[in-house]
Amino acid sequence: MKHDFSELRLDRVTRRFAGAGGKAFNALDELTLTIKRGEFICLLGPSGCGKSTALNCIAGLMQLSGGSIWLDDMRIDTLPPEKRGFGMVFQNYALFPHMSVARNIDFGLRMRGMSASDIAPRVARAVKLVQLAGQEHKLPGQLSGGQQQRVAIARAIVIEPPLILMDEPLSNLDAKLRIETRAEIRRIHRELGRATIYVTHDQDEALSLADRIVVMKDGVVQQIAAPPDVYSQPANLHVARFMGYRNVLPLDIEREEGERVMLSGPDFALTGVRKQPLAAGRTAGRAAVAIRPEEILMGEAPGGINTIVARVDNVEYAGRDSLLDVVTPSGTVLHVRATGMHALGDTVRVHVPVERALVYPGE
Amino acid sequence: MTTASALAVRAPFDRTLLLVVPAAAFMLMLFVYPFLYGLALSFDPKEGGALGNYHHFFTTDNLWPTIWTTLKLAMPATLINVGLALPIAYKMRVKSRYQRWVTTILVVPITLGTVLIAEGMLTYFGPKGWLSQFLQFFHLYEGPIRLTHNYWGVLISLVISGFPFAFLLILSYITGIDPVLARAASTLGADPKSQFRHIYLPLLAPGLAMCFCLAFVQAFSVFPSAVLLGSPAGPTRVISIAAYEAAFEQYDYSLASAIAMIMGFVQLIIVAAVLSLRNLFYRGPVSGGKG
Numbered sequence: 001m002k003h004d005f006s007e008l009r010l011d012r013v014t015r016r017f018a019g020a021g022g023k024a025f026n027a028l029d030e031l032t033l034t035i036k037r038g039e040f041i042c043l044l045g046p047s048g049c050g051k052s053t054a055l056n057c058i059a060g061l062m063q064l065s066g067g068s069i070w071l072d073d074m075r076i077d078t079l080p081p082e083k084r085g086f087g088m089v090f091q092n093y094a095l096f097p098h099m100s101v102a103r104n105i106d107f108g109l110r111m112r113g114m115s116a117s118d119i120a121p122r123v124a125r126a127v128k129l130v131q132l133a134g135q136e137h138k139l140p141g142q143l144s145g146g147q148q149q150r151v152a153i154a155r156a157i158v159i160e161p162p163l164i165l166m167d168e169p170l171s172n173l174d175a176k177l178r179i180e181t182r183a184e185i186r187r188i189h190r191e192l193g194r195a196t197i198y199v200t201h202d203q204d205e206a207l208s209l210a211d212r213i214v215v216m217k218d219g220v221v222q223q224i225a226a227p228p229d230v231y232s233q234p235a236n237l238h239v240a241r242f243m244g245y246r247n248v249l250p251l252d253i254e255r256e257e258g259e260r261v262m263l264s265g266p267d268f269a270l271t272g273v274r275k276q277p278l279a280a281g282r283t284a285g286r287a288a289v290a291i292r293p294e295e296i297l298m299g300e301a302p303g304g305i306n307t308i309v310a311r312v313d314n315v316e317y318a319g320r321d322s323l324l325d326v327v328t329p330s331g332t333v334l335h336v337r338a339t340g341m342h343a344l345g346d347t348v349r350v351h352v353p354v355e356r357a358l359v360y361p362g363e
Numbered sequence: 364m365t366t367a368s369a370l371a372v373r374a375p376f377d378r379t380l381l382l383v384v385p386a387a388a389f390m391l392m393l394f395v396y397p398f399l400y401g402l403a404l405s406f407d408p409k410e411g412g413a414l415g416n417y418h419h420f421f422t423t424d425n426l427w428p429t430i431w432t433t434l435k436l437a438m439p440a441t442l443i444n445v446g447l448a449l450p451i452a453y454k455m456r457v458k459s460r461y462q463r464w465v466t467t468i469l470v471v472p473i474t475l476g477t478v479l480i481a482e483g484m485l486t487y488f489g490p491k492g493w494l495s496q497f498l499q500f501f502h503l504y505e506g507p508i509r510l511t512h513n514y515w516g517v518l519i520s521l522v523i524s525g526f527p528f529a530f531l532l533i534l535s536y537i538t539g540i541d542p543v544l545a546r547a548a549s550t551l552g553a554d555p556k557s558q559f560r561h562i563y564l565p566l567l568a569p570g571l572a573m574c575f576c577l578a579f580v581q582a583f584s585v586f587p588s589a590v591l592l593g594s595p596a597g598p599t600r601v602i603s604i605a606a607y608e609a610a611f612e613q614y615d616y617s618l619a620s621a622i623a624m625i626m627g628f629v630q631l632i633i634v635a636a637v638l639s640l641r642n643l644f645y646r647g648p649v650s651g652g653k654g
Contacts, residue, residue, distance in 0.1 A: 061546050081549040094547035098565050098645030107561070108551035141647055159551060 005072050005162045008035045008058075008195060013077075014066035015053050015219075027053045029219040030067065035163075035195050040186070042210035043199045044230075046242065050219035051199045055165050058197065060084045071162065082111070087156030088165040092172065093148045095140035101151050102127075102136040108159035126158040129188060146177045153185070157192060164189075166198045170205065182208060203243055207231060215239045236276055237288055237360045245290035246335045250362050253278060253287050261359045263287055266330035268308045272357030279361060286362035291352050293323060294337040301351035310334060312346045326350060405621035416621035426622070429602040430629055436514070436589070436601065437582035440521035444578050445571060447522075448529035453563065456537045466534070473527040480523050481591035485511055488519070516592035517599045521582050529578045536570030537563065541650040566649045572641035576634045583630050602626045 015028040028050040035041050043051035056062040058069060060081035069077040076084055087108075095104050105126055109119045127133055130150035140148055149169060156164055169185070170178045186209055189196045200206055206213050207227045215222045215230060215238075223235035234240035241248060251263035251270060261278070263270045272289050301307050310326035313333070324336045326348060336350055408415035420426045451469065455462050472480065487493050488510040498504040510516055544566075545558045553561060586603040593599025602622060610619035 059550055061549070080554075081546070082552045082554050084550075085552060086550060088547065088550040090543055090547055092541075092543065092650070094541070094543045096544060096548070096562060097648055097650065107548065107553075111548075111552035111557060139645075139647070155551065165550075 006037050007072060008163055009070040010034070010054075010058070010067070011070065012067035013054065013057055013064055013069060015050075015057055015062060016065040026050075026065075026219045028057065031214075031221060032067075033214060033221075033224065035197065037162075037195055038193050040189050040196045040198065040209055040211045042206035042213045043197065043216060044201070044203060044206040044213050044242070045216035045222075046201055048218075049216040051201075051214075051216050052167055053219070054216075055088075055167050055197060055199050058163070059086055059088050059165050085159065085161055086163045086165055087159055087161035089149075089152045089156050089167065089169045091168045093140075093152040095148055095151055095155070097140055100137050100139060101132065101143070104140065104151055105154045105158050107155065112159070122158055126154040129157070129191065130154040130184070145173055146181060149173060149181060150184075153188065157188065160192075160194075162194055164192075164194060164196045166196065168200055169198075170200075170202075178205075185209065215242065217242075233275065234290070234358065237290060237363065240290040240358060240360070244292055245358070246293050247289075247291040247296070249289050249291075249332060249334075250286050251289055260354065261287065263289060263359065265328075265332060267328050268332075270306055270308075270352070270357055271354050272359040273355050274359045276360050278359070288360050288362045290358045290360060291334075291356065293335040295356040296334060296336045296338075296350050296352050298336070298338050298340070298348060298350055300349050301353075305351070306354060306357065307349055307351040308334065309347065309349055312342050312344055312348060315342055315344065324348075401620040401623060404617050405624050408617050408621075409615060416618045417625070419618065420621060420625060425600070426605055429600055429605045430625070432599065433583055433585070433601040433603075433626075434629070436517055436521065436585060436599065437579055440518055440525060440582040441575060441579040443518075443522050444525045444529040444582075445533070445575050448526060448533045448574070449567075449571065452530055452534040452537050453559065455534060457542075469530050470527045472523050473531075475524075477520065477524050477587045478591065480520050481588050484516060484520055484523075484592055488516065511592055512594050514593065514598045517585065517589050520588040520592050521585060524588070525578050525582055528581065529574055532574045532577065533567070533570065536567055536574070539649055540566050544650075565645060568644040569641045569646045572637050572644075576637050579633055579637075580630050583633075584626070602629075 010031050010033045012030040012032055013028060014026060014030055016024045017027050019025045031050075031054055033041070043054055045051050053062065057064055057077070060076075060079060060083075064077050067077075068075055096107065099107065102123060106119050106123045109122060123136075127136060130153055132147065132150055132154065135143065135147060140151065143151065149172075152169070166185070170181055173181060182205060185196075185198075198206075198209060207230075210227055212224060213227055213230045214224050215235075217238045222239045223230060225233070225235070230239065231243055234243050234245065237248060249265065249270075251265050254262040254264050254269070256262075256274070256278070259273050261272055261274050263272060270289055278287055308328060310328045312324055313327045314325035316323040318337075321337050321339045322342065324338055324342055326334050326336055328334075334350065342348065405416055406413045408419070411418065451465075455466055475483075485492070488508075489495070490507060490509065490511075492511075494510070495508045498508065510519065540563060544562050545553075548558045548562050549555075584603055585601055586607070589595060589599045589601045589604060593601075595604050603626065606619045606622040606626065609615045609622055
């Protein structure tokens with residue numbers, strides 16, 4: 001397999017499944033994406049969004065129903081997985097239970113017919129990279145979850161694949177180990193300088209690891225962007241919801257001034273920034289505004305714009321701050337992250353900066 | 364004080380253990396007692412000392428060779444059954460449209476008794492049977508076909524009746540192996556042949572040994588088909604026939620018990636040998652991690 005590749009290109013990759021009642025549905029619908037060498041890509045979405053299907057299609061474990069996959073100018077979607085030579089880390093690790101750690105790691109090299117004298121130094125290097133020295137002769141069953149995970153990673157990278165595929169590799173680890181291993185994966189990716197495609201449903205993981213995030217829903221790509229853009233400028237309401245914009249309020253459109261949109265609710269008015277074209281000519285039509293809980297601030301805004309008066313209805317203490325549910329007189333609920341003490345029933349004023357109230361077409 | 368704390372530490376008697384009592388009683392009455400009775404009886408021959416029956420068995424020309432006769436039938440039958448069942452079960456491990464049908468057809472003989480199989484084979488494989496008539500009608504084979512009342516008849520019937528067991532057993536072992544392991548191997552460069560050799564075969568080895576033992580024990584105790592389909596006076600005079608003759612033709616229960624003990628001992632040796640080979644292989648969970 002070639003290692004000096006410069007890009008992997010997915011061209012309208014589609015995978016159909018027979019669904020309930022024999023009706024076919026697209027688990028993956030025309031995924032088009034170009035991945036450069038050295039890039040770390042996260043496929044992000046809720047379960048059933050097609051992200052694992054995409055990974056399996058790239059690995060060759062699933063046939064495409066349409067489209068093509070190219071490694072530079074070589075078409076690879078017709079090759080069986082063993083001819084593609086991509087390293088893959090599985091969600092449940094898929095370590096060979098009857099082989100020692102060393103045998104697991106050198107499996108790919110043995111399959112390539114490499115001589116024992118060539119294998120030894122490469123295995124030693126991989127073992128060192130994942131910090132498993134001294135564990136080589138144990139069986140996978142004798143290792144902890146975190147160690148098994150690292151064996152799985154070592155096994156995938158020792159063959160020096162052009163592309164490493166990871167399918168929710170951290171989902172079976174506890175919270176502390178997850179954060180440690182996350183940093184480890186990023187470090188290994190940097191040291192290898194190859195491309196990584198990482199599937200996850202956890203936005204924190206995607207934000208911290210990726211160079212680019214591909215947000216998916218129902219098999220369709222919603223947004224492809226760098227983490228800060230996905231975080232602060234979601235392409236649509238689905239992405240916004242998934243990225244933690246817990247407040248999605250349906251409102252009426254009063255007026256549009258360039259990017260700015262003036263909206264009105266039953267007992268408050270909001271001015272936000274348009275992120276998607278709104279239905280033309282329907283100024284009275286409904287729009288949806290998306291706001292993160294931590295971007296709603298306590299107190300009156302300078303000039304009074306975007307200020308809402310509400311009553312504290314619920315308080316969830318979260319240590320550094322609290323998550324409040326506040327209710328306007330007409331019954332609109334806002335989720336607010338706020339420091340300081342707030343008692344149930346208090347009347348508070350909250351406001352949101354205009355540029356952090358994102359306006360999308362209503363649903 | 365000491366007794367009090369000792370009492371406190373001891374786990375309370377789990378009364379559900381009493382549920383084992385009926386089964387244990389059954390075992391005692393229907394297996395352990397008859398076995399011990401037979402064992403004692405075998406050391407109490409009609410004539411000679413305590414080992415008289417055993418001495419008689421190993422010095423009589425129509426008795427001791429029955430061990431080889433039986434082994435010559437049981438070993439090939441077992442090897443054929445396990446050897447055939449393995450590739451077919453491997454193919455059947457993935458769900459497909461025809462998987463259920465093939466499995467059903469392969470397992471049907473399990474519902475037929477050995478006697479029924481023997482009857483069917485006599486008409487089908489006999490000198491004037493369908494097979495012979497078919498071959499002669501199409502001039503495929505003109506010579507006489509002798510597949511009944513000899514060694515081959517018994518072997519074929521052992522395969523027909525033993526294969527479904529081997530197949531079902533191996534199928535359950537194979538489907539217990541997480542298919543993601545083979546997929547992981549494929550991403551590491553293992554073609555289907557290597558996946559079988561390096562992943563499935565080593566993980567199956569203990570199960571295959573188990574399957575071999577069960578199939579062997581079943582084949583070694585062949586009796587009805589050896590009588591009905593073989594030539595019980597000659598090449599298929601298996602050890603169970605010798606025991607039957609001693610018991611019900613010579614009315615020498617003591618000698619029959621001794622033959623039965625020898626039969627059990629031979630089975631025990633083979634099973635122990637195969638199971639000790641099994642210990643050379645990995646035995647443990649066959650999934651690839653936390654799951």
